[in-house]
Amino acid sequence: MASVFFPIPTIHRSFKSSTPIPINRFSLSQPRSLLPLDSCPFRSRFHFSSTSSRFIPLASTSSDVPPDDSLHSLEEARLAVSEYLQRLGVSEEESVSIASNSPRFLKMLVDGVRELDETSMWISWSSEGERPVGDGFGFKEKVALMAREKGDNGKVAFLESAGMNLSSAMNVARYLSGEMLPSLIYKVKYMKELFFSGSGDGKFIGKSARRMMTNLSIPPDDDVQQTLSFFEKIEARRGGLDMLSSNEESFRLLLESFPRMLLLSIQSHVKPMVEFLEAIGIPKERMRGIFLSFPPIIFFGTEVLKSRIMTFEKVGIVEMEFGKLLPKYPWITSNCIQGNLKQIVSFFELEKVPNASITDAIRSWPLILGSSASKLELMVDSFDELGVRSKKLGQVIATSPQLLLQRPQEFLQVVSYLEEIGFDKESVGRILARCPEIFATSVEKTLRRKLEFLISIGVSKTHLPRAIRKYPELLVSDPDRTLFPRIRYLRQRGLSKRDIAFMVGRFSPLLGYSIEEVLKPKLDFLVNVMEKPIKEVVEYPRYFSYSLEKKITPRFRVLKERNIECNLKDMLGKNDEEFAVMFMGDKGTSEVIGARQHTNKAIQALASFGELLVSGIVSLTTREETNQAFEFLTRYVLRRV
Structure with missing residues (x-):
């Protein structure tokens, strides 16, 4: 230039x-x-x-x-x-x-x-x-x-x-x-x-700032209120919050909104804070997202930050974990969020949610701390109507805590759609407990399109509820990155479109298995070692669900030693005792029963040892002693088994 x-x-x-x-x-x-x-x-x-x-x-x-x-x-x-x-x-x-x-x-x-x-x-x-x-x-x-x-x-x-x-x-x-x-x-x-300074992640920072504004439903303290005013000034400019970290205009507005930062000592205040953030695991390139999303944090100083980190240690989040949490939600250091943390934890404890699930939810989606307990209660009540409560509720919020920030109307739209395609409330509740992320999707943009995809590959409408019930993750799988590649691979191995549709209708988890880790090695074993036609998996697609090392190979060897031919269902669909009775005779049955008895005794021994520790009859003063004792007992049990 x-x-x-x-x-x-x-x-x-x-x-x-x-x-x-x-x-x-x-x-x-x-x-x-x-x-x-x-x-x-x-x-x-x-x-x-x-x-x-x-x-x-x-x-x-x-x-x-x-x-x-x-x-x-x-x-x-x-x-x-x-x-x-x-x-x-x-x-x-x-x-x-x-x-x-x-x-x-x-x-x-x-x-x-x-x-x-x-x-x-x-x-x-x-x-x-x-x-x-x-x-x-x-x-x-x-x-x-x-x-x-x-x-x-x-x-x-x-x-x-x-x-x-x-x-x-x-x-x-x-x-x-x-x-x-x-x-x-x-x-x-x-x-x-x-x-x-740093990489051009301005749009990401702007999106994060907008999300924090949207999901705040508690009264802001002075620091958060100042930040909201700053965001509003940025939003009013061309490009809005997407330009938060890349527009020179943003820096001007930052200085106008927070001139006090220019009174801080760089050497004795700002640099020590930067060093402290690095010490808890925050790289320098991510610090600007923290400072831009919550400028008042720069006034706190290291001692104030340490005291606010201690608040989270009470719920099981230690200092180094806080370093991962802070870039996700910089407002967690504000007074209003710190105070609301106690309210949120108390609310979930009253709902009998396990503490571990509460901690996992906060780690995964700290924005829930900006929501009032009364707002969270609306969503929890919606879950309760589907039979999801206590431990199941804990599983849901630990896996998909963002559901708590949905509006009940959005959640009920997904529930209604699932009921339309043939699920009762109890089944919808089971789907929620197993794959809660489904309920964070759009009916029109995601769910309806996924069902249309399943129909397009040949799954009949009557089989759709069964396919979804067995593998609800289908509704949140990416067709281009997950579903199509698996279908393409099965076609390359010689299965027709109709074969695949039949298999998916009977065993929908098929489309969730890795090609390299599951489909390819098991098909290779079927064709090259067992010398069976590939079409056998059409009749019994559940074949892919069994462990190649622990079940398929050992049972095939038993049958081969006895020159027994059978289909995949008879070979794999029976438990150990049934398999022994059918293919190994009385001796085999006795061996299986004996092995099972040894296993049960081993389990009882481990349980008894744990009870002794809890009761204090056996006293181990250090974690190392405890680990050594368990290792010794486990080796002993395995030898007996």
Whole structure:
């Protein structure tokens, strides 16, 4: 990209020179221990070409230039502001960039000088002990004096160059009156790097922020309320929350909404917090999602964060697990969510949900902590009507806790659809307990299309309820990634479309088995070792459900040793005793019964040992001793079996 140049006089007595120089970004020198200042440009209304450590903005719009000012006067005003900023400790390059990228501040100074010139009021600006301001003062000196008298020590010009409009820059500058300009420049650059560096996952961060807003049904505390206001400002802009982490406008709104962050010490407050987050397992590239989704967290400090982590330890979530939880739901560190945690846990305990299931639900979907107990109760009541309660309820919320945040009407739409295709409430409840994610899907976009797919491959409507009852996961399987590849593989092995439809109708879990781990090795064994035609699996598709090592191979060897031929159903469909009676005679039956008796004794021995531990008759003081005892007993039992 070609550089755009403004003809700006150089500062070292080269006023007569008209050679254009490029307008670069800020490059304030800092001590070695500080963040490199060329690492993060932050001009909001300019585009950059970052081919070097300097950033060259495009020219400002003509509306930024005072319409009645000569180019020479404007250049002098820029030079005056640049020299004034250098006296405040800003580098030459940095000062030129700030002066060139704060056109409204510059216009304010120029207009002020003209007004005093026209009214001859400069004499009133003379301070005690200073030379009176009069005809001896040039335009540049007057602009510099006007900048000094504003009293913001260059902050307004800098904040405008950082992307703020003039009024916002003045408001924030008043808030930061105690900050020195070089320190402020460094802080802004560090915060820009912290909040906006990293990969382009802005849409993901925006989607997460929108989800947090939508699912909050408890009164927000001050920190969350400030965050909501910040989100609303972003949402009102073009692109909305999807631009949260990638739009320069977002950084301007962030500084306007949370100017207090620029009062924080980078060395003693912000960096220790970043190090603490890394210590609990949060990589730097994921921190910006936390800070953008909940900016007030940066004010907490490490000690406050540690105390809020301890709240979750009471429900079984330790510090390192918290590091996985925080990026999912940064609001869990807020006071309102911390208080609601106790309410949610108490609610589920009253519903007799196991504590382990409650913890798993929070780990998987922490957004439920932003919901009121009364809202969760509506969904729990809907589950209860289907017979899903207590332990079954625990299984559902541990597997699909997002169901708790649904509206009851959405849930009941799925229930009604399943009833339409032939399921009673009891069957729907069993499906809910086994595959709850079905109830988080859309009837039109997902369920109806899956049934149409099953019909398209030849499964009759009368067999649909049976197929779904045996394998409800069919309704949430991806046809392109899961179902079609399995059908294609079975066709390649010689089965017809009609064969496959018949098999799915009788044993629908068939389409859930891995090709490489289940279908291929078992078909190869059937054809190559057992020397049976592949069509045998059409009559007995349940063949694929048995273990090749533990059941299919041992039974085939028994039959082969006795030169017995039988179909797959007779070979695999019987339990051990029935198989022994039919194919092994009395001796085989006795062996099977004896082995089973030994197994039962082993189970009883293990159970008795556990009871002794619980009762205190056997006392093992350490986990290592306990493990050693169990290992010894297990080896003993296995030898006997």
